[in-house]
Amino acid sequence: MSRPLGIIIAVSLVFLVGILQGAMASTKTTVIAEKLAFPWSMAALPEGGFVVTLRGGQLIYVAPNGSKQPIELSLPDLYATAQAGLFEVLLAPDFASTRELVLSYACGSEAANNTCVVKGNLSAQAPYSVINTQNIFTALPKKAGAAHFGARMAWLADDTLLIALGDGFVHREQAQQLDNHLGKIVRIHRDGSTPDDNPYKHSQASQIFSYGHRNVQGLIYDEQRDAIWQHEHGPKGGDELNKIVAGGNYGWPIATYGIDYTGAKVSPFNQLPGVKAPLYTWTPSLAPAGLALYNGDLLVSHLVGRRLQRFRYSHDSWTLTDEYLSELGQRIRAVYTSPDNEVYVLTDSAEGQLIKVELP
CATH class of the missing domain: 2.120.10.30 (TolB, C-terminal domain)
Structure with a gap:
């Protein structure tokens, strides 16, 4: 393998690992x-x-x-x-x-x-x-x-x-x-x-x-x-x-x-x-059910998708960068950012929860 090609592959792998780490970033959740x-x-x-x-x-x-x-x-x-x-x-x-x-x-x-x-x-x-x-x-x-x-x-x-x-x-x-x-x-x-x-x-x-x-x-x-x-x-x-x-x-x-x-x-x-x-x-449809702004990004909660997604803005467009809360396995009806910039979600069930989410 030529040295330039090896460098390109190495840089690409680092970039890909960075994306995957961001997509799988862990969160701390507290049931309120x-x-x-x-x-x-x-x-x-x-x-x-x-x-x-x-x-x-x-x-x-x-x-x-x-x-x-x-x-x-x-x-x-x-x-x-x-x-x-x-x-x-x-x-x-x-x-x-x-x-x-x-x-x-x-x-x-x-x-x-x-x-x-x-x-x-x-x-x-x-x-x-x-x-x-x-x-x-x-x-x-x-x-x-x-x-x-x-x-x-x-x-x-x-x-x-x-x-x-x-x-x-x-x-x-x-x-x-x-x-x-x-x-x-x-x-x-x-x-x-x-x-x-x-x-x-x-x-x-x-x-x-x-x-x-x-x-x-x-x-x-x-x-x-x-x-x-x-x-x-x-x-x-x-x-x-x-x-x-x-x-x-x-x-x-x-x-x-x-x-x-x-x-x-x-x-x-x-x-x-x-x-x-x-x-x-x-x-396929994830059934987005909630929308909030957090530090200039969009947060989207999903019912069928049972996750919280994060989008970043650039040139009048939004790019999906991270996904959270899939480990909960719950339909997420709403996401909300409080005036003091704390993030909360509501889960959609007969035993629904109000959960505080600390994002990385």
């Missing part, structure tokens, strides 16, 4: 709370502890020592079955002074339901309750079924609220229509009114910010880059990571990297003119 029945979302309170939603409709306070207390909450129109139930909890940007939060949930009945959002105020101290609840958004039209609600939310820098909405599974063609909320991301003010600069203010569903989505399960605003990152479930294959822009069409179901569960094609096209291409796709 357990026996949480299908937890869906969480938020850290400034006074300590966490608010956690359970898909069955319960709101829970988890103290720093892991003890749990129910938070009184009234949602008379809650619809909880299968994928339907209580979803996201998100503290308002000025929560410290207003105690205001927003909650997304499935509302209605088996025959007529969709995603609703309410705002309310959390009482000042435990035992907590949510008071002054009022509806600020109801996705229309109401439809039958209990699948694909979306329901992730994010605050933008201008204090407006993004709400991600699923296509309702059997109503996928509606994701391309601008007269409804199915398969859309909408943008509203905190009082529920529609911002004047929304891209489709003229349409019958003036809250629409972007469209062509299947079932959004991760949505965050990146203040550092002034960007909105999102991921959504594909059908069989074709889970997507996207950069969301106002007015963007993200293709579902006319362009997709996935196929139908029957094996049939949903569309012959992966990409089309006028459709925003994904930044990253997962095939």
Whole structure:
């Protein structure tokens, strides 16, 4: 072997070993709370502890020592079955002074339901309750079924609220229509009114910010880059990571990297003119279910994939660099970064856990 070739091979092996070591980097995990029945979302309170939603409709306070207390909450129109139930909890940007939060949930009945959002105020101290609840958004039209609600939310820098909405599974063609909320991301003010600069203010569903989505399960605003990152479930294959822009069409179901569960094609096209291409796709599907920023990187939790992935940013693109928590063997519903930059995950089961994760 020539000396230059030997040097090249040696350098390549060192580089490959470095990648593998990063991909298999160990983490320290600490279980904060357990026996949480299908937890869906969480938020850290400034006074300590966490608010956690359970898909069955319960709101829970988890103290720093892991003890749990129910938070009184009234949602008379809650619809909880299968994928339907209580979803996201998100503290308002000025929560410290207003105690205001927003909650997304499935509302209605088996025959007529969709995603609703309410705002309310959390009482000042435990035992907590949510008071002054009022509806600020109801996705229309109401439809039958209990699948694909979306329901992730994010605050933008201008204090407006993004709400991600699923296509309702059997109503996928509606994701391309601008007269409804199915398969859309909408943008509203905190009082529920529609911002004047929304891209489709003229349409019958003036809250629409972007469209062509299947079932959004991760949505965050990146203040550092002034960007909105999102991921959504594909059908069989074709889970997507996207950069969301106002007015963007993200293709579902006319362009997709996935196929139908029957094996049939949903569309012959992966990409089309006028459709925003994904930044990253997962095939086979890992079912991404949570999204967070950590030290400028993206963290993505997975249900089917039963792992936490880390992506690094370069030139408006994301590269997978590390994977964690596969040793837990658990479906991971959500990943969350607290204001003090600590990482937590929620596992998805009848015996769900809130786990603190220390990343290398």
